Amino acid sequence: MKVWDKHLQGTAYTFESHEPLTAMEVTGERKDFLIAGLGAGNFVVYGLGMKNQLEIFNWAHCEPITRIVSLEKLKNKYFATRCGEGHVHIWSSTNHPDRLFPLYNFDADEVALAPLQPPPPVPEVVVVVEKKKVFDDDGNEVIDEEEAPEEEEAPKKKVKPEPVKPIGPKLVGAPVPSVQDTMIELKWKHVIQSSSTILCMSNFTERLTIIGMVELK
Numbered sequence: 001m002k003v004w005d006k007h008l009q010g011t012a013y014t015f016e017s018h019e020p021l022t023a024m025e026v027t028g029e030r031k032d033f034l035i036a037g038l039g040a041g042n043f044v045v046y047g048l049g050m051k052n053q054l055e056i057f058n059w060a061h062c063e064p065i066t067r068i069v070s071l072e073k074l075k076n077k078y079f080a081t082r083c084g085e086g087h088v089h090i091w092s093s094t095n096h097p098d099r100l101f102p103l104y105n106f107d108a109d110e111v112a113l114a115p116l117q118p119p120p121p122v123p124e125v126v127v128v129v130e131k132k133k134v135f136d137d138d139g140n141e142v143i144d145e146e147e148a149p150e151e152e153e154a155p156k157k158k159v160k161p162e163p164v165k166p167i168g169p170k171l172v173g174a175p176v177p178s179v180q181d182t183m184i185e186l187k188w189k190h191v192i193q194s195s196s197t198i199l200c201m202s203n204f205t206e207r208l209t210i211i212g213m214v215e216l217k
Helices: 110-116
Strands: 002-005 010-014 021-027 033-038 042-047 052-057 065-070 078-083 088-092 099-103 183-185 196-203 208-215
Touching: 021 078, 033 065, 033 078, 042 065, 065 183, 078 183
Parallel strands: 021 065
Antiparallel strands: 002 010, 021 033, 033 042, 042 052, 065 078, 078 088, 088 099, 183 196, 196 208
16 A cells, blocks of 8 residues: 655555555544555554554454545544445544444344344253252261362463454345445534434445434443
8 A cells, every 4th residue: 555645746655464455544633544444354553644553453344344434523533444244333543443333234224124034042941950968977068079169270361362253243134235335424514413423325236325323422
């Protein structure tokens, strides 16, 4: 990925990644972070000030990221990502972004598709049987060797868990997303709360346009 200088009319500097880049967007209150979709569902954060790589967020989505939008209405403090399965996630625009909340199946009408969904699994009934206590002639409880408490092991050093590929809930009958889908932020001039913005998305396969309000409290 190359950053170009319009005055010098040449390349200012180049970032190299170990996986293909899919989508890009500049974000942050000072427009100093560049977010780029990376590989099968990750994204990488570049610092435009120091020209360095700041973070790789593994498994941000379960599919490659197709669109990234900085939320200008919210002073670019947040950005939204969309993946090839139609899910949208909202992130904080920092050098180490946090996932604030997901918007699964953004293209789908959950109420209209409710009759098509399989019934929820019936929870398994667990029966707990308490073992009868046995006492000896002196009134002391007899403890089975198999049930004897094990000696406590020394506490192990905490290891940072490896990132796991997320599995987003997919609705039956939901519109099929594609890499040709688009996501933008609408410039809304009418009365709207300062903590809200409006995202507009297209679904190329189903020929749909979806408009939704995103509110961060």
